[in-house]
Amino acid sequence: MSRRPGQHPEWCAHRHRCGFGEHRAEPITLDAPGLGRVILTRVQASDGREHAEVRLTVALAATETVARQQLMALTNDLDTVLSRAVYASKRPARRAA
Secondary structure (H helix, E strand, O other), X not given: OOOOOOOOOOOXXXXXXXXXXXXXXXXXXXXXXXXXXXXXXXXXXXXXXXXXXXXXXXXXXXXXXXXXXXXXXXXHHHHHHHHHHHHHHHOOOOOOO
């Protein structure tokens, strides 16, 4: 996709969200009250490469042992998510019928 310098992608939120040569979409927020929150933002860096920025907040148990178990499970789950995303980006694009 080619754009002139200064042009925004169609998904870009414009205004104050763009800076330092990058473009940012409006964040998508998923709330699970009392449990946590996920904020997902599409970003195009100044070099043109796109990525998803993911911020995750998770409520931890008050007990240290349980909190550590939660963190280990979260680490394993995030590894799975990252592996799936990388795998998906390496698959050939599907052709339209």
